[in-house]
């Protein structure tokens with residue numbers, strides 16, 4: 549582990565840190581994919597949107613995908629690439645703003661597509677439809693856009709040739725932290741259902757949920773599949789990962805404020821699971837802490853708890869080689885994605901600072917939040 553981890557005492561806590569070297573490693577893998585396929589890779593801002601790293605990302609990625617007006621504007625102002633938009637339901641007022649900012653807009657229903665095609669014949673954006681391939685592959689129902697009664701995308705069997713008039717592309721998002729196998733299953737289903745109609749398209753967006761930057765991701769298979777779609781249907785393949793970009797790049801440094809006992813030892817930290825790392829409770833999952841083990845794996849067990857009044861504001865039980873002390877810092881790993889974008893001020897807790905770890909191991913803090921950020925949000 550890098551030298552910076554031994555020098556966390558001076559950091560403002562809680563604090564997210566993004567490791568620029570690890571980000572570069574992820575980007576190298578994306579570069580390999582792009583070079584072999586000429587596909588477009590855009591950043592899903594909903595998962596990772598640390599603007600201070602955009603300069604590094606822009607060298608490799610083609611733009612962003614936005615799910616709201618604010619994300620679209622952020623992408624336009626900060627990323628300088630194409631801005632793809634997919635919002636579940638767009639209202640008329642927003643549509644004009646999107647049309648001024650977006651390079652691509654994918655509608656979630658035939659009704660929305662018809663309505664906005666009629667409103668605006670001076671369309672700037674390339675238009676697409678989000679389809680629901682009706683092939684459940686995601687590991688849990690909560691994260692499965694193909695689940696029964698899903699509101700995400702047009703059920704694939706409902707799409708007619710007429711619906712594709714004036715439409716340049718199709719979009720789907722149906723994966724969650726997955727390798728290439730489930731993607732191939734979905735693509736097969738789409739080919740079976742839409743067949744020749746696919747040749748009328750200019751582009752096809754295969755969504756996010758691909759763990760492209762993990763060592764065990766079968767990149768060669770993906771490369772073959774993208775190239776097959778390119779030659780068979782003569783279309784541009786687009787992928788919009790969020791997690792894969794920020795994966796293994798982020799840390800979350802916290803300080804122990806108190807240690808109490810109630811049958812078990814409880815270390816209360818200056819964090820909140822619900823306000824700073826909500827996926828721990830929602831997903832749910834258990835983040836790793838540097839140099840800690842599972843319960844009973846090492847000598848000293850502690851429940852790691854947050855500093856809000858929510859009874860369930862608990863990250864989990866961890867074990868350590870030595871006893872913990874007040875003012876010790878703990879470092880959570882893999883905290884770059886779906887954390888910084890999701891924080892809240894619940895209970896009036898501080899927003900974590902945000903900093904970068906340079907390739908030489910130096911840490912620079914770019915943002916420290918204040919009372920005014922909290923107050924401004926409330927009225």
Ligand SMILES: Cc1ncc(COP(=O)(O)O)c(C=O)c1O
Pocket residue numbers: 592594595613634721723724725755756757758788789790791792
């Ligand atoms: C439409 C869409 N595209 C892309 C993504 C990014 O997915 P991931 O961060 O898992 O790659 C999501 C995530 O929910 C999404 O809903």
